[in-house]
Amino acid sequence: MTERPIIGPNPLDPRLTRSVSGRDHTGATVDLRVVEERPLTIFLNSQEVVTAMTIGDYPEYLALGFLRNQGMLGPEETVTGVDYDEELETVVVRTASRTTYEEKVRKKTRTSGCAVGTVFGDMMEGLEGLVLPDTPVRTSWLYALAHQINRMPSLYLEAGAIHGTVLCHQDRPLVYMEDVGRHNAVDKIAGWMMLEKADPADKILYTTGRLTSEMVIKTAMMGIPALASRSGFTAWGVEIARQVGLTLIGRMRGRRFVCLSGDHRLVWDADPELVAEEGSRHRRKGAQDE
């Protein structure tokens, strides 16, 4: 019944974790596996955009998804290449013609000198006129997803200190990405969706992190109508979710959850009394970053 996702974390990849020696509370020497964290500089054509700190898997997805979620790479752009250079720690995303973002940076440079301030404004801009589809979300799916995701192989269970985001279809996890920053994990999923031309309308996004404005904006930018998490909410995250009509479900623990936006999509088809409470190992996995 528990199917493997199409793409999932590979806890055995030697590039993603490292064994480090230290001393424990008794003074004894211990070896611990810790996750890697390396810089990756993303270019849009010849424009350097940002240096992200990442575990380093799926750099192409990360670059594409980041640019898309920031509104720097619109759906109208034709991507002609995504070149990852492991040695230089760079990804260059190439488009057929100069993007609106590059034009803006060029103009902005002439006036105030730095384009940092425009990024957030552009993200909200990308949400104007957005209509998310009214796909139903069954509570039985939410319980099934939490159950499966908590048991999947992951770097979290191996080394801790990492966030997970999972793209789901109904009760089935499809793509599970992990990263030191939860925004990176989401961006990698966005990049995968772009390259696979995946339809967002019938998807649910699951995250181990908090439901902040940033997470809500990214989910909406991806066109996904529902975002679920075991962690909590911020007020602005809720406000933006309500503005764009996104279904926002948080504090999923065992049989409990709270929906603070878009409950018109929810179908209460599961009897909470029949949902098992969780063991402590899985409680830990989900509790990250609340």
Place this chain on the structure above:
Amino acid sequence: MTERPIIGPNPLDPRLTRSVSGRDHTGATVDLRVVEERPLTIFLNSQEVVTAMTIGDYPEYLALGFLRNQGMLGPEETVTGVDYDEELETVVVRTASRTTYEEKVRKKTRTSGCAVGTVFGDMMEGLEGLVLPDTPVRTSWLYALAHQINRMPSLYLEAGAIHGTVLCHQDRPLVYMEDVGRHNAVDKIAGWMMLEKADPADKILYTTGRLTSEMVIKTAMMGIPALASRSGFTAWGVEIARQVGLTLIGRMRGRRFVCLSGDHRLVWDADPELVAEEGSRHRRKGAQDE
């Protein structure tokens, strides 16, 4: 025995949380308190530097600490004013003369157009030649700190979805800051230290978040020789801590912890067998963001 810190979170401040209505797993209507998250744009003189997402308390500390920790405001600069405008959501930090950072931005603008890429480089630059003092860290202090911090009034216990960072002297918490981003909580402490001219040499920094490169760099920039957390490590965080000789203690849970850097400062003066294991409420508080 448990003294109140000099400055701590104020869970009752109506500006920091909001009550939001939603529906729970049974379909019943529920009210939930959620933390605020608002933009704050930081200026260094006339140069716009960044827009941070923050809960909004202590904006002046946040601005000062951010600029200091990013290496944009050196110890040699004379701060002549810190002006917070609640309506515009801005803080302007003014210095007696133009800062090196502003000069760099001006030069960079003429060449490649955006200064984003320099930020990280400058942070590492600020660590060159840094020598952290060999102040001892007693394990009995670590246990005492964890015990007190877990029981302090906090927005986390009130509304969740928030990080805490605590400046400590030996076994005593001095300043407890919370924010939606753990980097903001640390920056607010750095700002407080600047204004109070607090000596970092005999301090320990405690965070609820993960021990990433960013957290290690900020702690070192502040001149604090020890950083402790209940959460886990990243490989690069450990590597930088070892380079600068910072004591890095993670996975503090009840009697257990692991030290992956700078264990020469540790004095094992407590018998772990005598340290009580924790109740589930406090376990939750600390588990945030692992």
